[in-house]
């Protein structure tokens with residue numbers, strides 16, 4: 001309440017606010033922690049994954065007990081956040097956010113915080129935010145590098161003004177192929193939350209609608225200013241390609257302990273193989289690649305086959321969500 005721009009009235013505004021945090025990994029944990037301590041009244045946490053030991057290096061709401069219990073991230077996060085501030089209402093949604101569920105999961109959110117680990121979900125969030133005019137705070141961290149950008153629909157550029165299309169499947173490093181520095185997470189989440197709080201407090205004019213891009217290892221820091229693109233398919237032409245795409249499902253392959261995931265886009269297999277070699281044993285064949293992760297975190301031994309049209313077969317599970325999580329983890333999509 002002592003802070004400029006807050007005061008008694010601002011604190012009361014925060015207490016009445018409802019927000020959504022999409023993804024409860026490294027960014028989502030730090031974002032939710034900051035929001036809870038700031039006294040934001042209602043927080044919906046959305047994540048489909050469970051806590052694993054390898055998360056603890058950067059996912060600040062979890063501890064060894066949570067990973068031993070194999071709790072869903074949103075449940076472990078709720079337990080922790082409730083202990084921090086019992087007056088904040090936490091709604092844990094252990095669910096996959098896609099075009100078929102997004103309207104339900106994000107209903108009522110005044111602002112949305114992006115804590116996702118994959119591009120299809122980010123572009124879907126951007127479509128939703130622009131369509132329904134909900135401020136979105138984009139964030140991403142891989143390795144020592146982080147990015148954050150505030151998207152205020154109608155007041156500045158959207159994600160597609162900055163990057164028209166998501167990178168092709170397997171072309172960009174993911175947190176599971178390149179690691180994530182916890183220190184980089186803290187900066188990105190702080191920027192996202194500070195900008196989000198300004199909106200909740202009624203100080204939209206103070207939000208900086210630029211892209212912050214930094215690398216803590218290389219000591220580089222840039223602020224990129226984008227004008228809204230005059231031909232942006234999303235915020236100018238209001239074409240919501242990602243929100244309109246049917247929810248991608250998958251199918252368990254009968255009797256094979258494997259799941260087939262349909263392809264969404266063409267995949268450069270040679271490039272994907274290069275990215276995957278850091279964490280998997282990879283065999284590149286004509287039209288496909290086979291990868292066996294060096295460390296399986298899903299219990300069963302597993303491997304996956306990726307085809308040039310983006311289709312994927314994940315062996316070692318019959319659970320479609322687990323297969324999708326594996327694809328997001330290793331290929332970012």
Ligand SMILES: [Zn+2]
Nearest residue numbers: 158161232235
């Ligand atoms: Zn745009």
